């Protein structure tokens with residue numbers, strides 16, 4: 001079984017590339033940090049409305065926002081590999097096909113993990129500390145990383161299908177704010193218009209946000225946690241299925 | 253058992269391009285096999301199919317005794333592939349590139365380490381081994397790419413123009429290394445524009461044109477098929493009436509006996525004739541009489557160049573390809 005070792009070596013390759021191009025780590029961080037530092041201050045009066053500290057409330061959403069836009073780097077990376085011929089070079093070896101994708105996705109998960117840690121540290125500077133303490137930090141980071149892995153699958157599939165980094169970026173840019181605003185990331189559903197409440201209730205970002213927000217503000221809430229993992233798992237299965245399907249077609 | 257066996261292989265791309273139109277050929281185990289053809293003939297397409305990177309439209313292909321469609325994994329374990337465009341991960345060092353290849357072939361750590369050191373020495377990249385390959389010159393990248401196909405000691409090597417873009421010295425080194433590999437028993441399947449090397453090293457070759465094999469055999473067989481010497485006639489450079497002059501010259505030549513073929517070339521005219529040496533005085537005399545000035549005249553026995561020209565109507569010019577494709581890619585070599 002070469003699955004595990006192949007996955008590891010592919011993961012290692014991406015990690016080396018990440019370390020040597022640190023810009024890739026900070027690329028998607030810009031927006032969330034602006035949100036954290038400016039948006040939460042600008043709208044701190046929301047806190048009064050919501051009856052909580054707004055920075056504390058929005059941190060979960062901002063962490064997820066980063067995971068969401070960060071995930072789209074995966075697709076552009078695979079496009080680079082297709083264009084340069086490196087993917088073909090790897091495909092000419094007996095490397096496990098699923099490992100080639102999984103190695104990439106795990107590196108995406110790691111990147112989101114590291115980025116989220118940076119955001120959480122900044123948030124800590126603004127007085128945000130999870131109600132669940134250190135274990136809470138770990139659970140938050142793992143959950144976000146899992147979310148990042150699942151979402152990266154979408155961008156990988158898009159990259160494989162369109163073979164165009166611009167398209168992947170375009171779609172990511174178009175989706176980010178609508179999906180973010182129509183979720184519980186920045187506002188409680190009770191204060192949204194009814195139609196938006198309905199959308200938000202089915203928005204996968206909401207599920208992940210709710211689980212993380214509970215870890216930060218409330219404590220261990222089994223209900224939100226299990227729902228989030230259910231939804232993220234479902235997304236992961238769907239996007240990885242789509243990715244594998246597109247991947248097969250690349251070799252035609 | 254043949255290393256490569258292909259029967260009626262067809263590849264039609266999605267856009268309808270018929271890149272390969274039913275070719276058949278065989279490469280014996282341990283053979284140095286040249287796969288030649290003009291641009292767009294379908295060479296790279298064929299290599300991609302044989303190396304499991306591209307799905308064939310129809311036909312049969314066996315590589316290293318395994319069907320490429322039913323047993324691709326077994327094929328991949330036994331082959332090394334160098335694509336036409338240099339492919340390395342530029343964020344990794346030279347050594348890391350080689351090690352990754354070895355790992356993906358499940359090589360053991362210790363063996364791999366040693367193997368990589370040996371290869372780095374062979375392709376003269378020892379000094380730059382731990383430098384990011386983004387900073388390599390074009391020639392160094394190309395040599396690293398070649399080395400990366402050899403890490404796992406493949407039985408069959410598929411090389412798509414491995415020496416294009418290398419400076420003459422590196423080129424010679426690569427060719428002599430390929431010769432060594434072949435002597436160790438590795439089958440080599442190579443496309444190249446360098447016909448002299450093909451003549452020297454390839455035991456057999458096939459010429460592909462417009463997706464079809466137009467000739468195959470050993471270099472000497474193919475050359476003797478031409479059955480004639482080559483007489484090259486050169487006219488004065490930059491003559492504005494070169495076209496008219498050529499036509500007149502051809503007219504004169506057509507009245508001479510013993511000529512099998514008259515072909516235009518950039519420098520002038522090439523004639524194929526039995527016992528070409530004896531024809532030279534006749535040509536000079538006839539041209540004198542017609543008032544045609546010759547700048548040069550030369551007789552030679554046929555080369556693979558002539559074979560190529562005869563079967564494809566085109567000439568291969570590696571120098572031009574080098575310049576257009578690989579300007580600034582000449583490898584800088586120390587020592």
Ligand SMILES: Nc1ncnc2c1ncn2[C@@H]1O[C@H](COP(=O)(O)OP(=O)(O)OP(=O)(O)O)[C@@H](O)[C@H]1O
Pocket residue numbers: 265266267269270271289290291292293294295296297298336
């Ligand atoms: N992906 C593709 N889709 C459609 N047509 C293609 C594709 N790849 C190659 N072709 C076409 O198939 C034909 C054969 O191309 P191929 O690259 O195999 O030629 P080649 O012999 O390697 O040429 P060269 O000496 O220039 O490398 C060409 O007409 C080319 O335009």
Ligand SMILES: [Mg+2]
Pocket residue numbers: 295296297336412
């Ligand atoms: Mg080619």
